[in-house]
Amino acid sequence: MKPVELKKDVWWVANRSNSLLEVNVYLRSYVHEKGRVNVMLDPGPPELIMHLQKVVEPIIGSLKNVHGMLINHQDPDVVLNAAFIQKMNPNCIVVASEDTWRLIRFVGLKDSHFKAVESYKGQRVKMPGNKRLVFVPTPFCHFRGAMMYYDVSSRILFSGDLFGGLSYGQHLYADESSWEGIKTFHQLYMPSREALQLAVSRIRNLDPLPEMIAPQHGSIIRGDLVKDFMDRMYNLEVGLDLLKKSQEEENYLGAINEILSELEQDPAFSNLEDILSKGSDDSSFTTVIGIQKGRVTDFKTDPHSAMKSVLGMLYKGSGAAGESMVSLVALKALIGRSIPVGDLLPQSEEEQDLPDYFE
Ligand SMILES: [Fe+2]
Numbered sequence: 001m002k003p004v005e006l007k008k009d010v011w012w013v014a015n016r017s018n019s020l021l022e023v024n025v026y027l028r029s030y031v032h033e034k035g036r037v038n039v040m041l042d043p044g045p046p047e048l049i050m051h052l053q054k055v056v057e058p059i060i061g062s063l064k065n066v067h068g069m070l071i072n073h074q075d076p077d078v079v080l081n082a083a084f085i086q087k088m089n090p091n092c093i094v095v096a097s098e099d100t101w102r103l104i105r106f107v108g109l110k111d112s113h114f115k116a117v118e119s120y121k122g123q124r125v126k127m128p129g130n131k132r133l134v135f136v137p138t139p140f141c142h143f144r145g146a147m148m149y150y151d152v153s154s155r156i157l158f159s160g161d162l163f164g165g166l167s168y169g170q171h172l173y174a175d176e177s178s179w180e181g182i183k184t185f186h187q188l189y190m191p192s193r194e195a196l197q198l199a200v201s202r203i204r205n206l207d208p209l210p211e212m213i214a215p216q217h218g219s220i221i222r223g224d225l226v227k228d229f230m231d232r233m234y235n236l237e238v239g240l241d242l243l244k245k246s247q248e249e250e251n252y253l254g255a256i257n258e259i260l261s262e263l264e265q266d267p268a269f270s271n272l273e274d275i276l277s278k279g280s281d282d283s284s285f286t287t288v289i290g291i292q293k294g295r296v297t298d299f300k301t302d303p304h305s306a307m308k309s310v311l312g313m314l315y316k317g318s319g320a321a322g323e324s325m326v327s328l329v330a331l332k333a334l335i336g337r338s339i340p341v342g343d344l345l346p347q348s349e350e351e352q353d354l355p356d357y358f359e
Pocket residue numbers: 073075142161
């Protein structure tokens with residue numbers, strides 16, 4: 001496989017392995033009067049090292065001529081080759097955030113050749129040939145010290161895992177169909193939408209805006225998709241957001257079944273299964289929950305509405321005498337599980353008038 005020149009003096013130098021998680025490695029060459037300075041971005045895992053040595057040959061001769069490495073974060077798929085490359089060129093400098101360095105130094109990198117992003121004024125550095133490189137921290141995307149690198153002259157943003165995607169296809173450049181893999185990758189690896197929103201805001205503030213986003217996995221994003229995927233990313237629920245949602249649903253499911261099992265102990269509710277299966281006159285009832293053997297197994301609507309429907313059913317089915325029993329049992333389950341009672345229980349008529357005892 002050959003290097004692909006993305007823009008002048010910027011190459012994609014990885015290969016494709018037909019795996020779901022393809023790794024990208026990039027090389028940026030800064031040409032100046034006295035020669036060139038070659039910088040590798042996220043040099044990748046050891047299985048790529050032989051390939052890298054071959055693929056860079058027509059561009060820079062050898063990995064010995066890599067003068068610097070920019071590291072996004074500490075994961076093994078990002079950083080392990082940095083140790084080999086620094087052995088080949090002992091003068092090779094590693095640039096990363098301090099948080100990342102604290103971990104990646106353990107792969108055998110030299111303290112003396114580390115430059116912290118934080119040590120540069122204004123989060124930028126002038127590279128040979130009068131080219132600007134801007135550091136863009138993306139806290140918790142997915143590591144707290146993750147750092148994107150923006151090569152201003154090529155307008156390529158090297159974004160690390162952010163905007164990376166699982167590869168359902170093998171395209172080097174993203175198209176509309178790439179979003180699915182990007183979405184899944186972020187849902188798995190990114191912690192929260194808040195972290196994504198902060199990162200996307202920082203990209204939107206870059207001047208000039210990037211023309212290309214070059215992530216460490218999957219396809220390279222360019223053209224209209226840069227803005228389009230950023231907008232989608234801004235609203236994507238991931239990690240903890242999704243976990244919280246599923247927990248919320250489980251909590252409501254648990255509460256409903258707790259209410260049902262407590263009520264069925266009472267002889268007044270011997271027809272509980274009938275109440276549930278009949279679904280009374282409310283034909284929407286059967287569509288909002290799934291029931292098996294007298295237990296609610298899933299919601300087909302949001303948990304709050306489903307709970308409201310079930311309680312409404314129980315009220316209707318139990319008659320006046322059973323209503324207070326349903327209220328009491330439901331209150332116990334809801335409060336016990338910290339579910340806001342809100343409008344879940346019907347207000348009784350008498351509550352509308354204030355008592356006059358304290359007037
Ligand atoms: Fe990672």
